[in-house]
Amino acid sequence: LAVIALATAACGTSPDAGGSSGSTAGTTKVDVGDGQTVNAKPVRNVAFLMGGSVATNEYAAALAKGAKEAAEKYGVDLSIFEANFDINTQYNQLQNTLTSGKYQAMIVQPTTPQVCKQVQQGVKRYQVLITVLGSTLCGQDDSSGDELASPGTVSFVGGMYNTPGQEAFLKDCIAHSPGKHQALALLGPEYFGTTKAWKAAGKLVLPDNPDFRITREVNTNWSTPDAFKRVQDALQGAPDIDVIISAQSDLTKGAVRAIKSLGREGKIRVYEMGGGKDSVALVQSGEVYSTFPTYPKSSAYAALEALVKASKGETVPRFIDRDGNPNGVLEGIPADKLSSYTPEW
Amino acid sequence: MTVDQMASTTPATTDSHASRTKNTPTAVALHILTRYPMVWVALALAIAARIAYDGFLDPQNLRNILSQNAPLALIAIGMTFVMITGSFDLSVGSIFAAGAVVFASFDGKLSADLALLIAVAAGAAAGLLNGILITKVNINAFVATLGTAAAITGAATIYSGQQALLIKSMSFGVVGSNLIAGIPIPVWIALVAFVVAGFLLSRTVYGRAVYAVGGNDEAARLSGMRVGLIRASTFVMVGALSGLAGVLLASQIGTAQPDFGASMALDAIAVVIIGGTSLLGGEGSIGRTFTGLLILAIINNLFQSLAFDPALQQMIKGFIVVAAVGLDSWARSRR
C-alpha cells in the first residue's frame, strides 16, 4: 500500500507547475507587505485554522461565530480546523489545507510562532491570501503597529493579546491600584505570544511605576485546575501579594477559587483580561475587580472581511487594531461600568 | 513448629503480614522505615521542605497540600488495584474530566448529592467499558484505555455543549470546599478511601483475589477464580473513583471542562510506582501509594510555593523522582 502511495507521490506533478503562476485572468494582485504580492483568486472557500478548539473554549466558539457571520455576508464557504493547542496538529492542518488547493484564502490563529515559515512558503507557492489572528505569525507579539503583521500575510487582526493591548491592560490595573502593591501575574506557558507580549509590556510600564511591583510570575498550562493549585501555593509562599493580574478567564476562575480557599476574599484584588460573560459574572459578584475586554467575534469577522476585500483589490490595513472592534475600549470594565458593556462571548 | 510460633518469626515478605512481628509502636516504626525506604524519602523531603520554606508546616499550607492532592489520591488508589492485577488505565484523566463535567452540568437542576452520584456512576460505567474491552474483547490495556480516553473526552465535550461549565449554586461547592473539623471534605474523602481500600486489599477475599490475579492469572483461573470479573471490577473501581475525583475538583474550583485531566493518568501511575508497587502485578499496597503521593505532593508544593524557575523545577523534580526510586531499588536489592 505504502509503495503505491509513495510511487504516486513521487510521480505527481509538482504543485508549482499547476495553476497560479503568472497573472492570469481573474486574479488580483494583492500587496502582502515587504514588496511581495499575491495573485489572488476570487475567494470562494476560506479555511479558518484555529489554535484552540471551539468545543472546549467559549472564546473559540465566539471566533467561529464571527467568522461564520462574515462568511454568510460575503457569500463564501467557511471550513474551520481546530488544532486544540497542539503544535503538530496545526502544522499538519496547514500543510494539508494548503496542498489541497481547495482554499483561496485562510485565517490563521497561530498556536505558537512555529507555523511562520510554512505560511510564508505556502503563500509564495500556492498564492493564497492569509490573515493572522490573535497571536502574531512569526513571534513578534512584543512589537507594535504594522510590525505585528508578518510579510506574506494580508493583515494582522488583534491587539489585545499583543504588546499594545497588554500595555493598556497593565496600565489600567495600575491606575486602579493606588499606593504600594505586590502583584502576582498569572500567565500561560512561557512560549505563548501572549506571555511574551505581557513581558514586553511590563518592561515598558513597570519602570515608571515603582510602587506597583510584580513579585511573582506564575506560568500555567492555561487550565483552571492548574491555575487553582499554583495560585494557592504561590499565595501561601508569598503572603504579601494583594493583586492578581490574570491573562485569561480560565486562569481567573482558578485564581478566584484559590483566594476563597485560603479565606483571602476581599484582601486580594483580581484584574483579568477576557471580558466574556463568565468574566462579567465574576465582576458582578465582586470576586474580580475588573475585566479587560477582548473581542473574538469582531476579530474573526474582521479577518474574513479583510480577505474578501483584499481579493477584490480593495486596500486593507496591515494591522487591524483592537481585535477589529471599532468601539473596542482600552480599559477594564469594573462593576460600575458593566451596565454599558455587552460581552462578545 | 506450630503456627503460633511461626507468627512471631522472621520479618514477613508480604505487606499484609508485615509489622505484625512485634507490636510496640517504635518497633513498628523502625520496621516500616527499614523495609520501606520510600517512607524515609518522604520524611527527608518534608524536612528539606521545612528548611527551604518556612511556611511549609503552616496548617494552611498542609491543608492546601492535602486538598489539592485529594483528587489524585482517589485516582491513585483505584489505580493501585488495577496495577496489582497487572494492568493499568490511561483513561482515568478523561473519566476525571468527564466526571467534573457531568457533575457541573446538573448545577441548578438537581441536588448536589444526586449530581455527585450520577457523576460517579458515569465514571463507573466508563470503567466498565474499559473492563469489558480488556477482559472480554481481549484488547491490550494500553490501546483500549488510550482509545476510550479519546472517546470519553470527545463525548464529554459534546455533552458539555462546547463550553466551560460554571458552578453557581452554593450547594455544589460544599463537597469541594467545606471543612469538617478544620479539614476540607475532599481530604476526608481521600482518607476514608485510603482506609477502606487498604482494608479491602489486605483483609478481604476480594483483595486476595486481586493479588492472585496479578500474581499469576493462569493459576488464578485454574483455581476457579473469575479472573476477568476481578480484573474488570478494578477498572470499574478506578472509573468510579476518577469520576468522584472529578466531582471534587469541579466543586473545588467551581468550573468544569472536558480537557481537565491531561496528565492525570501518568501522574497516578507514577504515584503508584514511586510508592513501590510494580507494573508487573501481584505486589503492592495502598500504604505504598500513600507514600508515593506524599513524595510527589511535597515536591510540587515546595516548588510552587517558592518562586522557582519552572524549567529548573521540572529538571529537579525529574531528578528527585528518579533518585528516590533508584534508592528504593537499591534498598530492595540489599535485603
Added chain:
Amino acid sequence: MTVDQMASTTPATTDSHASRTKNTPTAVALHILTRYPMVWVALALAIAARIAYDGFLDPQNLRNILSQNAPLALIAIGMTFVMITGSFDLSVGSIFAAGAVVFASFDGKLSADLALLIAVAAGAAAGLLNGILITKVNINAFVATLGTAAAITGAATIYSGQQALLIKSMSFGVVGSNLIAGIPIPVWIALVAFVVAGFLLSRTVYGRAVYAVGGNDEAARLSGMRVGLIRASTFVMVGALSGLAGVLLASQIGTAQPDFGASMALDAIAVVIIGGTSLLGGEGSIGRTFTGLLILAIINNLFQSLAFDPALQQMIKGFIVVAAVGLDSWARSRR
C-alpha cells in the same frame, strides 16, 4: 513423522519464518492478509478515506501523509526495539523536542550536517542515561523515563533560553523539506530506517538477542547474553532516532521549542501496539509497526483534511483504534 517432513509441512507459526512456505507473490500477499488483520484494517481505512475525501489519493496529499509522519515513524521504529525487550520509553517526546532545540540552536553557527550529528548524539546520550538508569540502577522503566523526560525538557528549556528558536538559514531547512526523486528527504530517511531496522531485527544476531531478552530475560542471561547491554542499547537507539526525528521536524517547520513532543511517547507506543507488538516483550516486528503507523496516519490525515468537529473526531478516532485492535485480538484467538 520425521523432522525433515516436519520442516516442510503446515505453515509456520513464528513471524520471522512466516511466508516462507510458498513464495509466489499472491500466496505471500494472501498469507499476510490472513495472518495480519491489521493490514486489512489499513486497507479498509484507506478506501474509506478515499470515499470521504476526494483529495486523499492526490500525490501531494500522500506526500503530506508520509512526510508528516516521518518523525513519528523513526521514534516508533526505535520504540519497537525497546518494546520487544519488554520495556518502554516515555521520554522520547522530550528527547525529540530536545533534538529539535539542539539542532536549531546551531543555526548560523555550524554546518547543518554537524548540527544534525550533534542533535542525534545528544539523543543517544539521553537514551544512554535511560539505559543506565533502567539496567544498572534498576529503576522501573516507567518512572525512570518519566523522570528523565521531565529533566530533559527542563534542560532543553534552559538551553533554549526560554524561547522558541527560529531557523533562518536555508541549509538548515534542507533535510526537512527538500525532495529527492520527488519524495521528501524525511520520508527517505524513515524508509531506510524501516528497512535497516527490519533487517536488524529479523536477520542478525543482535535482533535475535533483542527477542530473547524480551521473551525471557533470565533465560537470556543464563545463556550468556549481556542482557543489560542489549536492553540499554535499545534505549540508546530510540534516543538517537528521537533526536533525529526532532531534527527533521525542526528543519521541516523551521522552528524548535522544548515542548514539542508532548504526546509523542504515547503516540509511538500506540503505533507499535496497534501494529500488534505486545507490551510484554519477546514478540513483534518492524512490519507491524509500519502497519500501525499507516493506520494512525490515515485516520489523522482524513480528520485533519476534513473540517470535522474535533470532539466527534476524537471520539471516532478512539473507536476506530479500539475496534481495529479488537479485531486483531479476535483474529488471533481464531488462529
Added chain:
Amino acid sequence: MGTHRHRDGQTNRTLVRYIDISKTYGATHALKDITLDLRAGEVHALVGENGAGKSTCLGVAAGRVAPTTGTIQIDGHDLRAGDPRSSRRAGVCAIYQELTIVPALSAQANVFLGNTTAKYGLLRDAAMRQRYIDLCHELGVAAHPDVPARHLSTADQQMLEIMRAVLVDAKVLLFDEPTASLAAAERQALFSFIDRLKRQGVAIAFVSHNLDEVLDHSDMITVFRNGNLVESRPAGTWDKGTLVNAMLGTESETSLERTRTSHHVTTADGIEPGPILRIEQLNSPRGLQDISFDLRSGEILGIAGLVGSGRSELLRALAGLDPHASGTMTVQGRTMPLRGGVRRARRAGIALLPEDRKHQGLALRMASAENVVLGEYDNIARLGYIPPNALIRAAGQAASSVAFDTKRLRDPAGDLSGGNQQKLMLARWKHTNHPILLADEPTRGVDIGARRQILASLEEIVATGRSLILVSSDLEEVVTHSDRVLVIAGGRIVKAMDATRECISVESILNIVFALKETAR
C-alpha cells in the same frame, strides 16, 4: 558429533574445583563450605533432599549463583563469580531445573539461544536449520523448528534445553533434574548421549531424585543434606539403601511398595455405590478420542502412558479447561457437558493439580502462604472478611501436612527450591475440600523422602472417601498406588487394568504401549 570436539581426551583431570564454597540467602544456608571436584570423563551425580543445595551447587559453577564465600576454578583458572557469561566462556554449560525456554521464540531459535550460527553478525538460518534437524534425529525429538516453544509440551521443551547444551562445545555439562519430565524413551536417549560425551572427556554433573538412574549412570555420587556435603564416593560403593540413609540422615525404606488394598467404599449390603465420576464419549480436537470411564469414590485411578499420549490433555478436559471438548460427565449423579468451564467443574467438586507449576500453579512473586490458599478463601473468610492470621494459619496447617517447612511460608514462592514449590501446590490441595482430585505429575522434582510422604498423603486423602486420578511419568508410582490403571496411547484408552483382579507391573504397562507402537509402525 565427536568430530568437532578438540580435546586431549585426557580423563580424570579436574575440570571444576569448588573450594570452600558457601552460599546464604538471608538466614538460609543453601551451601556450607563445599569442596568438590568434577573430573573430565566422569559423570558425577548430586543427590539430596529438596532444598539440600544441589541446584545451588550447580548454579555456582554455571554463574547463575554468586557464592557468598569461596572460589571456584574451571580448568585451573578462577571463575568470575555470578556471571553466566564467564562460565560459558570457560566452557561450562548448564540445564537448569526451572526451564529457561523463551516461550515466544521458535523451537529452533531456542536451541540456538545465545549461541547463534552467524557470520558478521548475520544469522545463517539454513545452517542452523540443518544442525537443528540433525540434533532432532540424534535425540529423537519431534518438534517443528518454527513452532513457538510455548506450544510445546514440557518434555519437548526440556529436550530443547538439552539440545541447547549439546550444541555448545562444552567442557563441563551440568544437568539439573533433566529427566524429571522425560519418559523412558527420552531418558534412554539422554543417557546414551551422556555416555558418549563422557567418553569424549566432558565432565558431567547431574541432579536426579531417581536413585536407580543415579546408580546406573554415574561414576561418582555426592550426597547433600541441608547445604552440607555429606559424602562423595565412587558410584560402585553406594547402594540405594546407603544413599537414602545418607540423604535423610536416618534409616529408611528404599523403594515404593504396594501398600494399598482396595479402598472401595462398599455399603452395608455389600453393593458398590455408583461411580462418583462418569465420563462418556470424551472427544477433543486436542487429540483425545472416545474416552469413557468411571471413577469410584475412595479410589485412586492411575493413568499411564508415554509422553504426549494425552494424559495431561485428559486431565485438563476433566477440569473444564478444554473449551473444544465434547462428551458428558456425570459427577455424583449430575450430568453436565465436559466443556463447562473451570468454575463449573470446581463447583461440581473437581480440582486439578497442574503439571506446570511455574506457569499454571504458582504466583512466584507472592508469598508461599498466599500460594497455598490461592483462590480458596471460603474456609478462612467470614462474609468476605479474612481475619488477621487466618490466612497464614490455614496455609501453615496445609503446608505442614505435606512436610513443607512452615518457616518459609512468608518467602516468595520463587525463592523456594523446585521440590518445595511442588509441595506448595500439594498444600493448596490439602487446603481445599474437593471430592475429586486430578493430579498431574504430583511428585515431579520431589525428593525420595518427600515423594513417599506425598504419596502417603494422597492415600490419606482417598481414605477419607475422596477420589483421585493420578498421572505420573514414574510408572512405579502409578503401579504401586492405583486401584485401577488406564493405559493411554495416542489419546485413546488402550487398556484398563484392575489391581484387585490382576497384578499390574511396570513391565506389563510398558509392554502394552510399546507393542502398540510397533504395530503402528
